[in-house]
Each structure stands twice: as C-alpha cells, then as structure tokens.
Amino acid sequence: MESLKQRRTIRKYQQKDISAELLNDLLETAFRASTVGNMQTYSVVVTRDAARKAKLAPAHFHQPMVENAPVVLTFCIDLHRFSRWCECRKASPGYNNFEWFVTGAIDALLVAQTFCVAAEENGLGICYLGTTTYNPQMIIDALELPQLVFPIATITVGWPDECPNQVDRLPIEAIIHEETYHDYSAEDIDRLYAYKESLPENKQFVLENNKETLAQVFTDIRYTRKDSEAMSEALWKAMKAQGF
Amino acid sequence: MESLKQRRTIRKYQQKDISAELLNDLLETAFRASTVGNMQTYSVVVTRDAARKAKLAPAHFHQPMVENAPVVLTFCIDLHRFSRWCECRKASPGYNNFEWFVTGAIDALLVAQTFCVAAEENGLGICYLGTTTYNPQMIIDALELPQLVFPIATITVGWPDECPNQVDRLPIEAIIHEETYHDYSAEDIDRLYAYKESLPENKQFVLENNKETLAQVFTDIRYTRKDSEAMSEALWKAMKAQGF
Numbered sequence: 001m002e003s004l005k006q007r008r009t010i011r012k013y014q015q016k017d018i019s020a021e022l023l024n025d026l027l028e029t030a031f032r033a034s035t036v037g038n039m040q041t042y043s044v045v046v047t048r049d050a051a052r053k054a055k056l057a058p059a060h061f062h063q064p065m066v067e068n069a070p071v072v073l074t075f076c077i078d079l080h081r082f083s084r085w086c087e088c089r090k091a092s093p094g095y096n097n098f099e100w101f102v103t104g105a106i107d108a109l110l111v112a113q114t115f116c117v118a119a120e121e122n123g124l125g126i127c128y129l130g131t132t133t134y135n136p137q138m139i140i141d142a143l144e145l146p147q148l149v150f151p152i153a154t155i156t157v158g159w160p161d162e163c164p165n166q167v168d169r170l171p172i173e174a175i176i177h178e179e180t181y182h183d184y185s186a187e188d189i190d191r192l193y194a195y196k197e198s199l200p201e202n203k204q205f206v207l208e209n210n211k212e213t214l215a216q217v218f219t220d221i222r223y224t225r226k227d228s229e230a231m232s233e234a235l236w237k238a239m240k241a242q243g244f
Numbered sequence: 245m246e247s248l249k250q251r252r253t254i255r256k257y258q259q260k261d262i263s264a265e266l267l268n269d270l271l272e273t274a275f276r277a278s279t280v281g282n283m284q285t286y287s288v289v290v291t292r293d294a295a296r297k298a299k300l301a302p303a304h305f306h307q308p309m310v311e312n313a314p315v316v317l318t319f320c321i322d323l324h325r326f327s328r329w330c331e332c333r334k335a336s337p338g339y340n341n342f343e344w345f346v347t348g349a350i351d352a353l354l355v356a357q358t359f360c361v362a363a364e365e366n367g368l369g370i371c372y373l374g375t376t377t378y379n380p381q382m383i384i385d386a387l388e389l390p391q392l393v394f395p396i397a398t399i400t401v402g403w404p405d406e407c408p409n410q411v412d413r414l415p416i417e418a419i420i421h422e423e424t425y426h427d428y429s430a431e432d433i434d435r436l437y438a439y440k441e442s443l444p445e446n447k448q449f450v451l452e453n454n455k456e457t458l459a460q461v462f463t464d465i466r467y468t469r470k471d472s473e474a475m476s477e478a479l480w481k482a483m484k485a486q487g488f
Contacts, residue, residue, distance in 0.1 A: 001273060001362055001365060001366070004273045004274075004276060004358060004361070004362055005273050005276060007276050009278060024416060024420070027416060027419070027420060028416050029245060029248045029249050030248075031413050031414075031416065031419060032248060032249060032251050032410075032413065033357065034253055034360070034370075034371075034372040036372075036374040037374070037462070037466060037467060038411055038412070038413075039462070039467075040413065040414055040418075040419065042419065043419055043420075043421055043425065044419055044420050044421065045421045045422075045423070045424070045425060046420060046421065046422055046423070047423060048422075048423070049423055052423050052424075076425075080427075081418065081428060082462075084427075084428050084433055085433050085437055085459055086459040086462070086463055088430050088433045088434070088459075089457040089458070089459035089460065090456060090457055090459075090460065091457060091459035091460040091462065091463040091464070092463055092469070093459075093463055093469075094463065094467075094468060094469020094470070094472055094473070095467075095472065097472055097473055097476040098476035098479060098480055099377065099378075099472045099473075099475040099476040099479055100472060100476075102349070102377050102396075102479060103374070103377060105346070105349060105350075105353075106349075106353060106377070106396070106397060109349075109350060109353040109354065109357070110353060110356075110357045110360075110372075112354075113277065113353070113354045113357040113358060114248060114357060114361065116278070117248070117358065117361050118245060118248055121245060122245070126278075127278075128278040128280075128354075130280040130281070130347070133343065133346050133347060133350070134343075143421075143423075143424055143425055144424040144425050145425050146425060146427060149425060152346075152350070153350060166276075167282055168282070169275050169276065169282075169284065170275075170284055172268060172271060172272050172275065174284075174325065175271070175275060175284065175286065175287055175288055176268070176271060176287075176288050176290060177287055177288065177289045177290065177387075178289075178290055178292075179289070179290070179291060179292070179293055179296050179387075180289070180296075180387055180388040181287065181289060181320075181387055181388050181389050181390060181393060183324075183328075183390060184325060184328050186332050189328055189329050189332045190332070193329055212334060213333035213334055213335060214333070215329055215330040215332075215333035215334075215335035215337075216333065216334065216335040218281070218283070218326075218330070218335065219330055219335040219336055219337055219338065220335070222281060223281060223283075223338075223339075224338060225336070225337075225338020226338070228338055228339065228341055228343045228344060229338070229341055229343075231343040232341040232342035232343040232344075235342055235343055235346060236342055
C-alpha cells in the first residue's frame with residue numbers, strides 16, 4: 001500500500017539495464033491480472049534496441065524518455081493470436097469489431113497497470129506516454145503489428161534518476177459518487193478545484209501562457225478541440241485499418 | 245509481488261461489510277495512478293444499497309456477485325466534471341469525441357486496477373464483470389450518469405468466502421514480442437495452447453458443449469460473432485448517446 005500511496009511518475013532514468021529475468025518476472029506477474037473469459041486478448045512488445053526506439057520516438061513527439069529509458073513497453077490489444085488459435089482449431093472467430101476492441105483494451109490496460117505496480121514495488125520507475133492514442137498508425141508501423149493488434153498504452157521503464165514531488169490530486173469527494181452520479185454545482189467546482197488552482201506551479205502555468213484561468217491552458221493550449229478532433233479521426237481510421 | 249502472483253478472482257463473499265474508511269482509503273490510493281495531463285477523467289460510483297444493486301443486476305445478466313457483494317464499484321470515463329470546470333472558468337472544452345472516450349477509458353482502468361491490487365493486498369477479493377460493456381445503457385440509466393460519463397469497468401468487492409484454484413495462463417512467450425511483433429505459426433499455436441487444451445476442466449467443457457475443440461466453445465457458445473456484433477452496435481450507440 002505504501003509504495004502505491006507514495007508513487008510518482010519517473011521520467012529520468014539511470015543508464016543501467018533491466019535484466020531480462022526481472023522484466024519477464026514482472027510481466028509474468030502482470031499476466032495474473034483479470035482477463036475476460038481468460039482469453040488474454042493482449043500482447044506486449046518490448047523495445048530495447050536503440051534503432052527501434054528511434055523509430056518509435058516521432059510517434060511519441062520525441063519525448064526524451066523513449067530514447068533514454070532502457071526499456072519501452074507497448075501494451076497492445078491483441079485479437080490476432082486468439083483468432084489464429086480459432087482458425088487452427090476449426091473454429092470461426094468473430095472478434096473483428098468494436099466490442100472486442102474495447103474488451104481487448106480493458107484486458108491490456110489491466111495488465112499494463114499491474115506491471116507498473118509490480119515494477120515500482122521493485123524500485124523501478126515508470127512513465128505512461130499519452131501519445132500512444134495520438135499516433136497509433138506510426139506505432140503500428142514501427143512495431144510491425146498485424147491485423148487485430150492495436151497499441152493502447154506505452155510505458156517507459158528504468159531505474160529512477162530523479163525524485164520529483166508528488167503531483168496534486170482532486171479531493172476524493174470529487175471522484176466518488178454514492179449510489180448515483182451527483183452533478184456538480186458551480187460552488188462544488190470552486191471547492192473541488194480550489195487546491196489545484198492555488199498551487200504556485202499552476203499559477204505560473206497560467207501566467208506563462210498568458211491566460212486568464214488554468215482551465216484555459218488546457219482547452220486553448222494543451223488539449224484543444226481541434227487537436228482532439230483530428231486525433232479522434234486518426235484513431236478511428238487506424239482502428240478500422242487494423243480490422244476492427 | 246507475492247500477493248500479485250497468487251491472486252485469484254473471488255466470486256463468493258462473506259456477509260460482512262467493508263467500512264467506508266477502508267474503502268475510501270483504497271480508492272484514494274488508487275487515485276494516485278497515472279492520469280493523462282493530471283486531468284483525472286474518471287468517476288467511481290459506489291453501490292451498497294440493495295435496491296440499487298437489484299437495478300444493476302439485469303445489466304450484468306444477474307450474475308450473483310452483484311447482489312451478494314457488500315460493494316459494487318462502477319468505474320466510469322468522466323469528461324463531464326472536467327468540462328464543467330472549464331465552463332465555470334471561461335474555457336471552452338472540446339472533449340466530446342472518440343479520442344477522449346479512449347483516453348478516459350485508459351484513465352479509469354488504471355485506477356480500477358490499482359484499486360484491485362490495493363484491495364487484494366488488504367485481504368479483500370474482487371471480480372471484474374465483463375458485462376459492463378455489453379449493456380452500458382442499462383448501467384447509465386441505473387446510476388443516472390450524465391452526458392460525457394460512461395461505465396467502463398464494474399468490480400464486485402468483498403471479504404472472500406472461497407479460495408478457488410488459480411486459473412491457467414498462456415506461457416509468457418505467447419504474449420511477449422521482442423522488438424517487433426512475431427506472428428504465430430501453426431506449430432507455435434499448438435505449443436502455446438497445449439497446456440490450456442490439456443486441462444481436464446477444459447476437456448470437460450468441450451464434451452459438455454458437444455464440440456470438437458475448445459476454441460469452438462468460445463466461437464460457437466461463449467463469445468459468438470452474432471452477439472459481439474450486436475454488442476458493438478449497442479456500445480457504439482450508447483457512446484454516441486452519452487455525447488462522445
């Protein structure tokens with residue numbers, strides 16, 4: 001519990017490898033996570049090779065972790081292996097659709113997060129790259145993913161070379177709803193976001209970006225409607241291209 | 245690590261409550277999971293009330309865990325709260341699209357799985373209900389979820405009243421790909437699925453269902469193309485109806 005409570009994302013790593021033995025042990029542990037129908041509709045691509053990392057880098061907007069971490073893991077939705085098994089066993093698979101895209105994503109993400117917990121408990125640091133769903137086609141190409149395989153989460157892993165402060169979280173009453181969803185009044189929003197808005201780094205963020213509110217930094221600069229609509233289209237197109 | 249390696253899904257629970265203090269502590273711990281842009285695009289609906297569980301039960305095909313577990317948790321994609329904050333802060337949110345449906349799902353699932361790990365470490369047992377993506381609209385109605393909120397995982401939680409055998413997993417070489425995706429030959433499939441196919445319970449499964457292979461039990465009975473195509477359509481429709 002304590003390591004879960006104290007966790008922080010690590011973006012700087014020591015120049016020190018992760019042994020195949022440790023990595024495989026962590027992955028094997030992660031594969032104990034729940035999976036729909038025990039079908040394990042996921043695969044994990046392990047990137048250690050510098051040339052392959054360089055191929056992945058543009059998909060992740062050249063975030064330095066990709067090339068600096070000893071290991072990059074791409075967790076993929078995988079209905080290909082299961083379908084392949086079916087075809088080898090006189091069975092006709094029907095998993096090339098949206099339901100199984102989502103189910104495979106759930107399977108893959110439970111494994112990814114279990115891996116992260118196990119890795120952190122063993123002293124490793126991890127960072128999720130949100131860029132995975134921005135440029136899926138580039139990742140599909142770089143990792144040579146076949147039909148019915150789709151990248152859903154990328155994690156860089158290594159031995160920590162920094163100890164950043166823990167970032168803020170909303171108070172738990174902002175997230176938890178008893179019995180039914182309770183909508184937020186303007187006063188609720190003021191109260192629940194007060195701490196986040198009061199933080200010096202967030203105030204600095206507003207100033208630097210020449211905005212009036214912190215929310216505007218998100219909507220106008222970090223995560224704009226225009227960008228997310230373009231990404232939605234690219235994501236949808238890549239999903240279709242992979243056969244879902 | 246040991247509790248992760250030894251985990252098993254628990255479907256039978258003691259008739260004993262989970263204190264609000266413990267539950268909130270576990271959830272607060274889970275909220276430390278990684279989240280895109282620290283936006284926490286998720287909500288958790290806690291169901292303890294018997295009448296509300298009865299309302300949820302049909303959505304989960306009346307699996308007995310829903311009504312027998314002391315607590316049912318529905319983890320939801322939530323772009324509503326963040327958008328509400330934006331609207332209260334003169335910012336124009338653009339999160340009603342497919343990219344944010346998927347990003348919110350990632351956020352929510354990392355939290356759900358971190359919760360499960362923390363709960364199991366504290367002696368609780370959990371079960372994921374795969375039915376959540378089958379009947380999302382019924383869950384949306386039962387929990388009164390507003391626009392831009394969508395149920396992605398349901399977990400029943402309680403003090404274990406059983407200790408089932410651990411279920412099988414594929415050998416790790418079936419899941420891990422070094423550098424690029426390596427496709428499976430027919431011989432690979434034979435080797436990787438041999439253990440699963442050799443298990444007495446799986447042989448029994450084939451016999452009982454009067455099938456020739458285990459794969460046919462999946463494709464013809466448990467997860468048919470016809471069902472998953474209908475579910476894909478319902479899932480897509482519900483996603484659109486919630487404003488994504």
